[in-house]
Amino acid sequence: MTTGRKSPFRIAAMGDQTHALKARGPVKGSSADARARQLAEYTSHLRTINNRYGRPYAPRTIGAYRDAVIALDKWMTEKKVTGDFTACDTDTLNRFFRWYHREHDQATGDTYTGATNTKQRNLRHLFTWLQEEYDHEHPYTGKGLVRYSAPKAGRPQTLSRDFVGDMLKATGNSSPRVRDFETVRDHAIIRVLTDGVRATELLMLQVSTVLLDQGVAQIVPLKSGRGAAKGRLVPLQPKTVIALRRYLRARETHKLSRSEWLWLGTRGRGHLKYSGLYRMLNRRAEQAGYGAVAPHMFRHTWADDLLASDVSEEDVMEAGGWTDRSMLRRYAADMASSRAVTAVQGLGDRY
Numbered sequence: 001m002t003t004g005r006k007s008p009f010r011i012a013a014m015g016d017q018t019h020a021l022k023a024r025g026p027v028k029g030s031s032a033d034a035r036a037r038q039l040a041e042y043t044s045h046l047r048t049i050n051n052r053y054g055r056p057y058a059p060r061t062i063g064a065y066r067d068a069v070i071a072l073d074k075w076m077t078e079k080k081v082t083g084d085f086t087a088c089d090t091d092t093l094n095r096f097f098r099w100y101h102r103e104h105d106q107a108t109g110d111t112y113t114g115a116t117n118t119k120q121r122n123l124r125h126l127f128t129w130l131q132e133e134y135d136h137e138h139p140y141t142g143k144g145l146v147r148y149s150a151p152k153a154g155r156p157q158t159l160s161r162d163f164v165g166d167m168l169k170a171t172g173n174s175s176p177r178v179r180d181f182e183t184v185r186d187h188a189i190i191r192v193l194t195d196g197v198r199a200t201e202l203l204m205l206q207v208s209t210v211l212l213d214q215g216v217a218q219i220v221p222l223k224s225g226r227g228a229a230k231g232r233l234v235p236l237q238p239k240t241v242i243a244l245r246r247y248l249r250a251r252e253t254h255k256l257s258r259s260e261w262l263w264l265g266t267r268g269r270g271h272l273k274y275s276g277l278y279r280m281l282n283r284r285a286e287q288a289g290y291g292a293v294a295p296h297m298f299r300h301t302w303a304d305d306l307l308a309s310d311v312s313e314e315d316v317m318e319a320g321g322w323t324d325r326s327m328l329r330r331y332a333a334d335m336a337s338s339r340a341v342t343a344v345q346g347l348g349d350r351y
Contacts, residue, residue, distance in 0.1 A: 034084040035073050042069065042129055060200070060274060068122035072096055085126065086136040090144040093123075101148060116148040159293070159301040164194060166288040167281075174239060181250045182266050186280055188247035189263065191240040192217070196302035196320055199295035203272060205262040207248070212241050219321065232321050303328065308342070 046062045057065075072085070075096050081087060088096075097116055104115040130136040139145060171187035172178030178187075192202055201219050209218040216233040236244070251257055255268045263272035277295055285293050299320075306316045313328060322328050 031082045031084065031087075032073075032077060035076070038084050039066065039069050039073065041133075042066075042126060045129055045133075046125075058200070064118075065122050065125050068119045069126050071100065071119060072123060072126075075099060086130055086134050088127075088139060089137070090139040090142060093139050094144070094146050097146060097148060105148075114148075114150045117150040120148055157297055157300060158304050159297050163285075163288070163290055163293075164190075164298075164301070166290070167284055170284050170288040174243060176246070179246075179250060181253060184243075184247050184250040185263065185266075186284060188240075188243040189277070189280070190284070190298075191237070191243040193295060193298035194302060195234055195236055195240055196299055196306075197234055198299060198321075199274060199277060202295075203263065203274060203277060206260045207262050208260070210244055210262060212236075212244055215241055232318070235319060 043062065043066055046057055046065060049057070051057050051061070069085070072088070075081075076087075079095075081092065097120060100119055101116040124140050127136070127138050127140055131138045167190050168174070168187065171190060172183050174187065178184060189202065192205075193199075195217075197205075197217070197219065204220060205217060209220070211218060215236050215238070217236060218231055219234055220231045251264060254264050256264055256270055259270065261271040264270065265272050265276060274295075281295060282292050285291065303316060303320065306319070307313070313325065317323070317325065317328055320328070
């Protein structure tokens with residue numbers, strides 16, 4: 001055997017092997033620094049795994065999970081709880097959730113949001129990861145954790161025709177003389193929302209997925225069970241097609257016009273995010289003299305519009321990407337009584 005030659009293969013140093021075989025303990029350093037490093041590691045982990053549907057977590061989902069951890073970290077700092085997140089046992093979490101509920105979930109009229117329930121569900125993923133990576137006892141698995149239930153869902157709210165009309169007027173009302181990027185973009189966004197797309201679906205649209213010659217938008221499925229694997233086609237109203245053509249012309253002046261994303265931010269910023277969409281809608285609503293709205297309300301309104309126009313439930317489900325009829329009924333529940341009265345009165349005298 002020839003001696004004196006270097007091996008072409010990797011050989012881990014004994015110190016590295018020992019470290020790799022040791023179960024990880026708490027992160028060293030100050031409590032704040034240790035938690036910051038742990039959060040960075042946890043975030044990296046979320047970006048490398050799939051959800052229960054076998055797909056990567058959406059950036060918005062990862063953000064929600066991070067926000068829950070950041071809220072816990074802030075509370076630990078204020079309450080002078082030392083250590084990293086493995087310092088949180090069931091009693092510590094009960095104190096945190098009790099504080100969070102008092103600060104964020106005290107019902108005032110109908111403003112109860114179930115924020116504690118959401119934070120509790122989102123934080124579970126952190127402690128599942130800590131159990132796997134740090135052998136930390138999972139505080140959710142025992143009987144001691146106080147659970148905060150979600151508020152019972154009420155009827156989805158349907159937007160009035162006056163509101164939608166005033167929003168379109170506030171963004172130029174399809175006038176060809178309105179050509180500034182922001183106004184033309186906002187008008188096109190509102191038009192697309194009236195065609196029943198989810199807010200996340202709207203934000204995921206790309207230039208290549210808007211097929212204006214065919215009058216449709218190609219929607220990529222967001223989760224398992226939402227439409228076929230190839231996505232679905234959303235029919236666009238004629239005025240929506242016109243608004244999109246005008247937006248695409250205005251979009252050519254944007255410095256990021258070569259981006260694949262359809263919706264671009266103002267002042268040269270990139271891909272529009274949910275927070276930007278939400279702020280835009282409420283800014284336009286305020287300009288039109290109305291209170292706050294959420295993007296999803298347009299989808300509720302779209303479902304009612306189609307059912308009131310005698311579009312079959314099967315066609316509404318196909319266009320909306322629903323496979324469960326109960327979802328359609330929930331979305332259309334707000335105006336169900338009104339539609340029923342109109343339908344019966346339309347029959348006139350029966351005897």
